[in-house]
Amino acid sequence: STALVLFRRDLRLTDNPALNAACAAHAQVLPVFIHAPDEDGEWTAGAASRWWLHHSLAALDNRLRVQHAGLHLRQGDTLDVLRELIRSSGATAVYWNRLYEPASIARDTRIKSALQDDGIAVHSHNAALWCEPWQIATQQGQPYKVFTPYWRNLCSQLQATESLPVPHVPGWRELPDDLPLAALELLPRIAWAGGLSEHWQPGEAGAQELLEIFGDDAIGDYAHARDLPARHGTSRLSPHLHFGEISARQIHFDLDRRAQRVDAKRRPDIEPYLRELGWREFAHHLLFHFPHTPTANFNPRFNDFSWAPPNQALLTRWQRGRTGIPLVDAGMRELWHTGWMHNRVRMIVGSFLTKNLRQHWQHGARWFWDTLVDADLANNTLGWQWVAGCGADAAPYFRVFNPVTQAKRFDPEGHYLRRWLPELADAPLALLHEPWRDADLLKRSGYPAPMVDLGQSRQLALDAYGALAR
Ligand code: FAD
DSSP: OEEEEEESSOOOSTTOHHHHHHHHHOSEEEEEEEEOGGGGTTOOOOHHHHHHHHHHHHHHHHHHHHTTOOOEEEESOHHHHHHHHHHHHOOOEEEEEOOOSHHHHHHHHHHHHHHHHTTOEEEEEOOSOSSOTTTOOOTTSOOOOSHHHHHHHHHHHOOOOOOOOOOOOTTOOOOTTOOOGGGGOOSOSSTTTHHHHHHOOOSHHHHHHHHHHIIIIIGGGHHHHTTOTTSOOSOOOHHHHHTTSSOHHHHHHHHHHHHHHSOGGGOOOOHHHHHHHHHHHHHHHHHHHOTTTTTSOSSGGGGGOOOOOOOHHHHHHHHHTOSSOHHHHHHHHHHHHHSOOOHHHHHHHHHIIIIISOOOHHHHHHHHHHHOTTOOHHHHHHHHHHHHTOSTTOOOTTOOOOHHHHHHHHSTTOHHHHHHOGGGTTSOHHHHTOGGGOHHHHHHHOOOOOSSOHHHHHHHHHHHHHHHHO
16 A cells, blocks of 8 residues: 655654654555645744755755655645645555644644545654653643743653664655755745855754764763853754754653763763753643744733834844844844854843843744744744743743843853954954943944943833833
């Protein structure tokens, strides 16, 4: 019999449960990718994600060709295309790995029941998460809203399990209507993606390479180095995880095995890193149980908060890294150039936007959505709601990051600032964190004066919050 395997954000051959199950049960397996951006509702992939997807699909197709197979590319309404493929191939079953965004869940539920009505077997699997969002619940059977008890519960169920092997993909053949990758028009039309190509290798091999580097060099020092934006102290696996080029299960097993290998005294503590993957699980748990939160405050008290009116001029300066606050600008330029930003700096640019500029967190979430290669509805929603103070388990609104103090603490030598602010590269360290203290330096370098006074704008934000609290 013949089966279709519908690839979405599980763009790998190793540890792919849907692919494995199909290959074990059918004489012919046809891997398919259907480009259907309209089905993502309000959250169609942004420019950076489309760039990544293009290269990831190319990498997956290459991997499949080594298995004497290939990816059948289509575009259009997913159900229509699947029905057409079923007709032309004689398939009796469809396999996929589950997605957790509200629009995807609604679409998959609809397609599953339509195909079942047609007499087609539909099998869905978990390829992305350690635990399904509905598997972790409080003693009262409710979803968690606070991370620490959620994590404790998750840890009690977590086991390092070996990855599924790459299967032999049986009976592959060409189909007449396959599209070339270029037909999906995923690549940007403006010359912006050069920095992305310099910094990333989309696909399974790129993910494995980063895991090797992280496991060999950085895991032991992660708890400390993860806060230093100038260092490569984190894994940078986020885009690979988002596109499912590697699974959280594979990472856990690999790091656990490494930790067993080294002698007990030098054994790295992998818990701080697993905990961050735990935040990713928690973000999916929240998105699944509270699907309105990508566009609505988790904490409805914030519905009455007096955000400043949307101001495109302010937003543009923030987006382009021209605020005059060095750490904010360095982060925003890192994002524009590489499609990624260090986690600590994400918190600082987010705090600056939502507190010092008092712009609604949605403006930030949308910009990140378009420019991050790891843009992920669950993680981005959690991140922005956390920063803005309106999330489930969030930083209190009154905790406003001071970007100068943060820069002095986490980039004391100014390496990160100098890397992303070339006009300040020669500034003396004493001025680098606060270049406005020397008017000549601003004039010489062309670096802008601060767009707001940090102290005054902080006070205005606290006043607005105070009015809300009353
Ligand atoms: P590592 O430190 O190596 O962590 C390993 C993995 O754990 C990450 O790849 C990621 O999958 C997960 N992770 C780490 N921190 C978090 C976190 N705070 N929340 C959820 N998962 C986490 N992450 C995204 O993947 N996509 C986003 O769209 C996104 N938007 C964010 C927006 C804001 C405002 C903030 C503050 C954070 C956001 N994050 C997002 C979380 C975090 O910044 C990134 O996951 C992390 O910087 C990715 O780098 P890394 O892979 O080197 O992380």
